Every structure is written in structure tokens, then in C-alpha cells.
Amino acid sequence: MATRSGRRLGKRAAPYLLSLPSWVYLAVFFVIPLGSMLTLSLAVGNPLVGYTLTGHVAEFKHAIDLYHTQFLRSFYFGALSTLATLVITYPVAYWIAFYGGKHKATYLFLILLPFFVTFVIRTLAWQFILADQGVVLGHLKDWGLLSQRAYILSTRWAVIGGLVYNSLAYYVLPLYVALEKIDRRVVRAASDLYASPSTTFWRVILPLSAPGIFAGFLLVFVTSVGDFVNAEILGGPGSYMIGNVIQQDFFVNQNYPMAAALSSILMFLLMVAIYLYARAFGTESIQEYAA
Numbered sequence: 001m002a003t004r005s006g007r008r009l010g011k012r013a014a015p016y017l018l019s020l021p022s023w024v025y026l027a028v029f030f031v032i033p034l035g036s037m038l039t040l041s042l043a044v045g046n047p048l049v050g051y052t053l054t055g056h057v058a059e060f061k062h063a064i065d066l067y068h069t070q071f072l073r074s075f076y077f078g079a080l081s082t083l084a085t086l087v088i089t090y091p092v093a094y095w096i097a098f099y100g101g102k103h104k105a106t107y108l109f110l111i112l113l114p115f116f117v118t119f120v121i122r123t124l125a126w127q128f129i130l131a132d133q134g135v136v137l138g139h140l141k142d143w144g145l146l147s148q149r150a151y152i153l154s155t156r157w158a159v160i161g162g163l164v165y166n167s168l169a170y171y172v173l174p175l176y177v178a179l180e181k182i183d184r185r186v187v188r189a190a191s192d193l194y195a196s197p198s199t200t201f202w203r204v205i206l207p208l209s210a211p212g213i214f215a216g217f218l219l220v221f222v223t224s225v226g227d228f229v230n231a232e233i234l235g236g237p238g239s240y241m242i243g244n245v246i247q248q249d250f251f252v253n254q255n256y257p258m259a260a261a262l263s264s265i266l267m268f269l270l271m272v273a274i275y276l277y278a279r280a281f282g283t284e285s286i287q288e289y290a291a
Contacts, residue, residue, distance in 0.1 A: 041260035051257070063261045067245050071269070074241040077156065078225035081163035085171045085220050086213065088164065093175035093212075094205075097182075108176065115169045123233045126162055127153065130234070154236035162230035167223065171216035178212025179205070217277065222270055242266055 041059060045051035064071070096107045114122065129136055130152045140146040152158050182205060190200040228243030242262060249259035 037260045038264055040256055041264050043257055045257075047254050047256070056257070059257055059261045060265060063258060063265060067242060067262065070240060070242040070245050071266070073156075073239070074225045074243065074266075075269070075273070077160055077163060077231075077241060078221050081160050081167065081224045082217060082221045084160070084164045085167045086216065089168055089171040089216070090175055090213075093172050093179055097176055097179035104180075108172070111172055112169050119166060120229060120233075122166060123162055123229055126158075126165065127233050130158055130161075153234060154239070156235065156239045158234040159231050159239045159241075162234045163224045163227060166227075166230065167220040170219040170223070174215035174219070175209065175212040178209040178215075182208045214278070218274065221273070225270060226266060 039053060040051065042055050042057065043051040043053045044056050092111070096104050100107050128134060131137065132151050132153070133141075137146060137150060137152065141148055141150065152161075186204060186208070187200060190204045195203065225241075226243050228241060228247050231239055231241045231244050232247075246259050246262050246266070249255045249262065
């Protein structure tokens with residue numbers, strides 16, 4: 001009886017023991033840093049004398065009052081760049097999944113190849129390309145197609161363009177996986193039932209690729225809203241995002257409570273945006289897809 005009880009207890013405990021390393025990892029690298037950030041946002045002091053936890057919640061209101069413009073700009077840039085990335089990458093992923101044939105892996109590799117270079121160097125390359133007398137604007141101005149005073153750098157469009165470029169791989173891959181898993185018999189059945197190619201796409205392929213669209217949204221939108229490199233290199237003070245403010249407070253001003261409060265607010269707003277998107281978009285198909 002004791003042996004049988006031990007076996008039964010072992011079977012019940014096995015899933016928890018197997019998942020224990022992942023829970024420990026999440027606790028050490030997510031829960032503890034998150035708790036430290038929230039604690040710091042409620043503290044007062046400075047790096048010289050240290051910080052005291054006082055529950056100073058007024059720092060959050062002060063942060064919103066000071067930087068609400070940067071918050072709105074970050075979400076605007078993030079939403080616009082995510083939509084643009086989806087529009088660009090969906091046809092690419094669709095073509096590779098349905099028409100790539102035996103060269104699908106090669107096409108994906110060519111798309112990912114530029115991303116083997118570090119993020120900052122890729123962004124600096126775009127600064128060179130988009131320069132006032134660079135390889136693009138310089139030639140257009142020489143040909144008389146643009147005014148000599150035309151420029152792109154230090155504008156919001158340069159920042160959004162940089163966000164789109166640096167997010168391409170993050171959207172192509174989940175879209176490709178979702179499109180590749182679509183049962184081709186379902187697509188052929190739509191054609192057999194006299195559905196036009198456009199109807200087949202809108203009524204069959206697009207809904208079945210919803211999990212890839214949702215996964216790509218999570219990857220691209222979250223990273224774009226919190227980005228500060230593109231705004232720093234390609235933009236100007238008028239296009240700075242909340243990530244630039246947080247970076248400035250952390251590493252230059254050393255105003256750690258304000259930076260922690262801004263980070264906490266940003267994380268909360270992102271969670272709300274993702275929740276609302278999931279409710280509007282619908283997650284039932286995603287759960288079925290994952291199953």
C-alpha cells in the first residue's frame with residue numbers, strides 16, 4: 001500500500017517538479033526584478049544617500065504630467081509601425097508559405113540575414129542611407145525630383161521607418177508558421193465550392209492565419225513602443241519616445257524612482273493594450289491553433 005501511495009504521489013508531483021526550473025527562472029529573472037522596480041518607484045532618495053521606501057505614489061502622477069506626450073507618441077509610433085510591418089510582411093510570408101516550394105528555408109534565411117548584424121549598426125546604416133545628401137535623397141535632389149531642403153532624418157517618419165525595418169523578422173516568422181500550418185485541403189475545398197481567390201483568402205486563409213497575426217503583434221508592438229534606439233539615432237527631440245526618457249533618467253540624470261515609475265506605467269499600459277487587443281481580436285482561434 002505504501003509503495004502504491006508513493007507512486008501515486010510521484011505521478012502527481014512529476015509535472016510540478018518538471019516545471020520547477022522554469023518557475024525558478026521566472027522568479028529570478030522576472031518576478032524579483034519586477035518587484036524591485038515597483039519598490040524603487042515608490043521610494044525617495046538619491047544614489048548618494050540611498051533610497052527609502054515611503055509609498056510615494058505621487059511620483060506616478062508626476063511622471064504622467066511630465067511625460068504624457070512621450071507616452072502618447074510611443075503608442076502612436078508603435079501602432080503605426082506594427083500596422084505597416086504587417087502590411088509589408090504578410091504578402092512575403094504568404095508567398096513563401098504557398099509558393100516557396102523547396103526553397104522556403106532559403107528565402108527565410110535571406111530575410112533573416114541582415115538581422116545577424118547588431119541592432120544599433122543596422123539603425124546607424126539607415127542614418128547613412130537617409131542622410132540629406134545620402135545615397136537616396138542625394139541622388140533624388142541631383143535629379144531634381146526633390147527640393148534641396150527636403151530631409152527625412154530627425155522626423156517621425158524616419159523613426160517609424162526604422163521601427164518597421166527592425167521589426168520585419170519578428171512578424172515574418174510567426175506569420176509564415178501560421179500560414180504553413182494551414183491545411184491545403186481546406187483551401188482546395190473552398191475553390192471546389194466555387195469561391196473566388198479573393199473570397200478564399202478573406203474567408204479561409206486570413207482567419208486561419210490569425211494566430212500568426214496576433215503573435216507578431218505581441219512581438220512587434222511591445223518592442224516598438226519601448227524602443228529608444230531608433231528615436232535617438234534617426235529622430236530628434238521632437239520625436240523622442242518614452243524609452244528615451246527612461247534611458248535618460250536611468251543613465252544620465254540617475255533619477256531612478258522616476259525612471260522606475262515610468263517603466264511601471266509603460267508596462268501597465270502595454271498590458272492593458274494587449275488585453276484590449278486580445279478581446280477585440282478574439283483568442284479562441286489562437287487557443288484552438290495552439291491545441
